[in-house]
Amino acid sequence: MAHRRTRLIAALDTLNLATAQQWASSLEGAVDAVKLGLEFTYSCGLKAVSDISQHQKLFLDLKLHDIPNTVASGLKALTPIKPLLTTIHASGGTEMIQRSREVLEEAFPNDLERPKLLAVTVLTSMNTQTLAEIGVNATPLQQVVRLGRLAMQAGADGLVCSAHEIVALRDALGDTPELVVPGIRPAGSQADDQKRIMTPRQAAEAGADWIVVGRPITRAENPALAAQNIQDELNAR
Numbered sequence: 001m002a003h004r005r006t007r008l009i010a011a012l013d014t015l016n017l018a019t020a021q022q023w024a025s026s027l028e029g030a031v032d033a034v035k036l037g038l039e040f041t042y043s044c045g046l047k048a049v050s051d052i053s054q055h056q057k058l059f060l061d062l063k064l065h066d067i068p069n070t071v072a073s074g075l076k077a078l079t080p081i082k083p084l085l086t087t088i089h090a091s092g093g094t095e096m097i098q099r100s101r102e103v104l105e106e107a108f109p110n111d112l113e114r115p116k117l118l119a120v121t122v123l124t125s126m127n128t129q130t131l132a133e134i135g136v137n138a139t140p141l142q143q144v145v146r147l148g149r150l151a152m153q154a155g156a157d158g159l160v161c162s163a164h165e166i167v168a169l170r171d172a173l174g175d176t177p178e179l180v181v182p183g184i185r186p187a188g189s190q191a192d193d194q195k196r197i198m199t200p201r202q203a204a205e206a207g208a209d210w211i212v213v214g215r216p217i218t219r220a221e222n223p224a225l226a227a228q229n230i231q232d233e234l235n236a237r
């Protein structure tokens with residue numbers, strides 16, 4: 001496995017504007033990007049998202065999943081925020097992903113400025129049982145590789161997956177997909193609602209481009225120190 005630098009994204013999951021601003025400023029320099037998702041965006045609005053992105057690289061994680069026209073239009077509305085990374089659900093299918101890519105290409109003629117389109121494969125809170133509940137009779141590994149292949153063929157730049165699937169995705173799809181990996185838990189921290197977890201170091205060794213860490217950082221007494229400890233773990237390998 002080629003040695004790649006694995007970068008750290010802190011998920012700033014809160015409904016509270018002041019809390020997110022405080023985390024964002026205290027984490028400047030300690031993380032490579034911040035992620036704002038459904039709870040912050042619905043609660044505080046896109047202007048607040050945009051303000052935080054003035055100071056930090058932004059992963060705007062809204063996991064769009066709807067008919068192709070609605071997802072493409074929704075993404076178009078988000079383009080003024082110019083995130084570095086943004087998410088749709090791979091299970092929306094080929095046309096939804098193709099239309100998403102097209103809309104981003106139209107909005108960003110300079111490809112270097114175009115937000116990278118990430119397709120979420122199987123949520124890290126799911127396992128074989130919860131996939132069966134929704135009628136998917138496959139293991140998470142099988143389903144991630146299946147959706148990952150579909151999404152990359154349709155025009156995604158990368159995939160969101162758990163660390164357990166990185167090696168299989170690299171075998172199937174090579175180095176091209178940008179692999180963004182949540183479900184990360186430093187040794188000794190609680191899993192919460194995550195089911196497919198690994199430590200920062202294990203995810204880095206498997207070949208993650210980015211790891212996404214929320215509560216192990218934001219719940220810490222000193223979030224910047226928690227982030228720095230994770231960076232040290234990533235750099236120590």
Ligand SMILES: O=C(O)c1cc(=O)[nH]c(=O)n1[C@@H]1O[C@H](COP(=O)(O)O)[C@@H](O)[C@H]1O
Pocket residue numbers: 011013037061063087120122123124125160161182183184192194212213214215216
């Ligand atoms: O797209 C994501 O970022 C994502 C996908 C996934 O499969 N699992 C997952 O946990 N996430 C996000 O990653 C973050 C993980 O947070 P913690 O479990 O607190 O580390 C949350 O903001 C989730 O929304």
